[in-house]
Amino acid sequence: MNKYGIWVVQSITYSLKVRNFASIACLGSLASDCRVKNIESERRWEEGQSLDGQKWKTLEHKGPLFPPEYEPLPKTVSFSYGGKPVSLSVAAEEVATFYAKMLDHEYTSKEVFQRNFFTDWRKEMTEEERDLIQTLSKCDFGEIHGYFLAKAEEKKALTKEEKQVLKEEASKQVEEYGYCYLDGHRERIGNFRVEPPGLFRGRGEHPKMGKLKKRVLPEDITINCSKDSNIPVPPRGHHWKKVQHDNAVTWLASWVENVQGSIKYIMLNPSSKLKGERDWQKFEIARKLKSKVDMIRRQYCADWKSREMKKRQRGVAVYFIDKLALRAGNEKEEGETADTVGCCSLRVEHITLHEKLDGQECVVEFDFLGKDSIRYYNKVPVEKRVFKNLKLFMENKIPEDDLFDRINTAYLNKTLNESMTGLTAKVFRTFNASTTLQEQLNKLTDADMSVQEKILSYNRANRAVAILCNHQRAAPKTFEKSMQLLQEKIALKQEQLDEAKKELKEARNQHKECSTDKSRKLVDKQEKRVKKLEEQLKKLQLQMTDREENKVIALGTSKLNYLDPRISVAWCKKFGVPIEKIYNKTQRDKFAWAIDMTEEDYQF
């Protein structure tokens, strides 16, 4: 029975919820592990958004939702300069409140943050204010800070009923602005709110931290929707920057953000058909790599010996991307962003070569800041030829020089695409992540495990991927404390176990000396007790290991972006684990396409 048939049966119950995935399900059965092949459809899909690049036929929405207007502070709350209260203009006051609200944050103490803030703040001041307010250290935002703290308390102290009212108002907003109609289907919008003004805080040592992120007006916003639809109405007294009808793109609205000059978009939620199809397509490309990867690996190993330095660098770079799941590493404009790198942008200072290290030969020590200024630290033994090449690439360079000076991401991707249509650097991450999950699940799951043990295995497999992709998080603030608590629990359990063991021994001795029915029962009972305690202890210790190993590892990112959901769905089906144990509601919505189309024998 092919999957299309199954889909039709299921679609009777699914039609409301997943109606928009019918087309994906069909394509899925054709392109992947189906038995019936439809070459034409497959080709059409491979071309992806091609086929004239149309993303939709009709698109209707209400436009973005704007943040509330600024509410001036009560007269009783004042800002002070040099110890004297100063009444600020509305514009200057608003920016002052942004800073005042952040006073508890560590970064308001950073010099770059302060300088950027103060510079931008002064631009919002009136002439007189600018004359007066010349030094940040003379500014006292304390009262304003206190005012917002009190306000937060007030909000917390609202009655249940009042909170309920607020909640209902919020969901009304979602109802009204949170959805659009794409090709006639009601779809959830991802971010339907315009970003409110505030102070920019980049990640890591960002040179622009503290700069003023300005309020976005309707006049800044471009609306994208279909010609014949109800055009969104701008707020009273305002107009849109532009209304366009471009169905080659997926966004509903956009504006230029002032800090970095980049464009911000309003787009669909991951649960939408549009996003789901692309997600599905992403994993199909990664699966295609499976059949090509041996050839590609042979190719890049061969490149290590090339006479052309450019090819050698390419060979080593792709090797890193494949083996270590590094990101491509685009060039960045210096001084505009935090200093972070990926593969192609690695500098000599980011690696150290060790002929021998900890009993291993040809070890490369990586130490650099990657995306979001997350540190990548790894010691990796590599092939002799790679090692030699790295030495060569580093010759006559200073630490700040590029390691791969002859190549960039565009070149890399261009040659990858020649090996396989659709192949780019990031496909390796998807491919290796999903392959790892599949392997680990096969290895770690046993049919006769309890559901809980299976989930633990799943998390372990997930963690292997997160480690591969270097997905980190800050250790939870309460980590040490909760660990200690668990430790105490374990100690207690151990004590109980020791006690029980002693009692068992006694019971056995008694039984040996004088066997009665009663003494036998006692032995049995004690044996059971010991066994139970041992199990409980093991479970606690497992939990401890699990938590320890998860201390700085974030599982969510890989789960959401790198792991083919069909692997997880099939695993759940095969081992009788309810899907809810693996995916929460949001995740199930996002992966509806996979949940619907996957059978238990699916292999990535």
Add this chain to the structure above:
DNA sequence: AGCTAAACTTAGGAGCGCAAAT
């Protein structure tokens, strides 16, 4: 071919609300 702008995916953290613990 190389550059920049635009489009889209991936990322960690803040904050909130709910449930478990005390």
Add this chain to the structure above:
DNA sequence: ATTTGCGCTCCTAAGTTTAGCT
């Protein structure tokens, strides 16, 4: 009843890739 812990949602920054231009 209150506090604490934790998962979920939202937020938006920071990447990659593609498109478009010269």
